Amino acid sequence: MQCVDLGCGGGEVTFELATLVGPSGRVVGIDMDEVKLGLGCGVARERGLANVELRAGDVNEWNEPECYDVVYSRFLLQHLSRPVSLLQRMWAAVKPGGAIVIEDSDFDGLTCYPHNDGYDFFARMYPRVLASYGGDHTLGRKLYHHFLDIGMPTPDVRIVQRADVRGKNKAIILSTLEATADSIVAAKLASKNEVDIAIASLAAFTEDPGSLISGPRNFQVWSRRPAQI
Numbered sequence: 001m002q003c004v005d006l007g008c009g010g011g012e013v014t015f016e017l018a019t020l021v022g023p024s025g026r027v028v029g030i031d032m033d034e035v036k037l038g039l040g041c042g043v044a045r046e047r048g049l050a051n052v053e054l055r056a057g058d059v060n061e062w063n064e065p066e067c068y069d070v071v072y073s074r075f076l077l078q079h080l081s082r083p084v085s086l087l088q089r090m091w092a093a094v095k096p097g098g099a100i101v102i103e104d105s106d107f108d109g110l111t112c113y114p115h116n117d118g119y120d121f122f123a124r125m126y127p128r129v130l131a132s133y134g135g136d137h138t139l140g141r142k143l144y145h146h147f148l149d150i151g152m153p154t155p156d157v158r159i160v161q162r163a164d165v166r167g168k169n170k171a172i173i174l175s176t177l178e179a180t181a182d183s184i185v186a187a188k189l190a191s192k193n194e195v196d197i198a199i200a201s202l203a204a205f206t207e208d209p210g211s212l213i214s215g216p217r218n219f220q221v222w223s224r225r226p227a228q229i
């Protein structure tokens with residue numbers, strides 16, 4: 001099978017797809033962040049994945065009609081100001097008999113226990129950072145509707161939400177806050193000092209074995225293009 005992973009980042013899912021399709025298949029990962037792609041290329045080499053091609057590019061300019069058996073993206077559309085335009089091109093890129101699979105988030109579902117100021121800061125700031133460049137923190141819940149509008153047949157939907165009390169995934173919200181710190185300050189949503197205090201608070205909360213940290217609600221939505229007869 002031929003697959004494409006749009007907004008692939010460092011290739012975490014790209015490599016899973018490459019393992020699934022095996023040596024006779026091929027997976028193309030596309031992202032505009034060349035640093036992440038460079039790191040991903042190193043990982044692909046280490047894992048001996050010769051069927052992966054990581055390509056630099058802006059998905060707003062991407063267009064490859066009927067080229068792939070699987071067209072995939074995770075956590076990309078929430079960052080785009082014209083997500084439906086990309087979804088239309090993603091659907092057009094699916095070969096007859098192939099599938100489109102999208103995973104994206106709804107950050108209104110964030111929750112933790114007990115209360116933590118740093119986590120609360122992230123829950124308030126992340127939607128505003130996305131909005132500052134045209135993104136949408138509730139994109140996940142809209143995917144099914146967009147699929148229907150575009151004319152994709154009988155889309156399926158599943159929601160997955162993490163809640164962590166230990167382990168490295170408990171730090172995903174902390175690392176997302178750290179990664180968006182500069183954007184929060186640049187968009188004048190908070191001062192650097194306020195961001196630093198929030199990061200310190202969330203870091204201590206993440207270390208606390210008594211705390212529970214959830215991620216956003218993640219919507220998984222998929223549809224198949226009928227095979228040609």
Ligand SMILES: C[S@@+](CC[C@H](N)C(=O)[O-])C[C@H]1O[C@@H](n2cnc3c(N)ncnc32)[C@H](O)[C@@H]1O
Binds near residue numbers: 006010011075
């Ligand atoms: C949250 S990361 C998700 C990475 C990967 N899909 C994953 O789930 O691990 C979002 C990615 O989308 C990429 N991205 C955002 N806008 C893009 C655009 N217009 N063209 C290409 N990549 C874009 C970013 O560079 C980033 O790597």
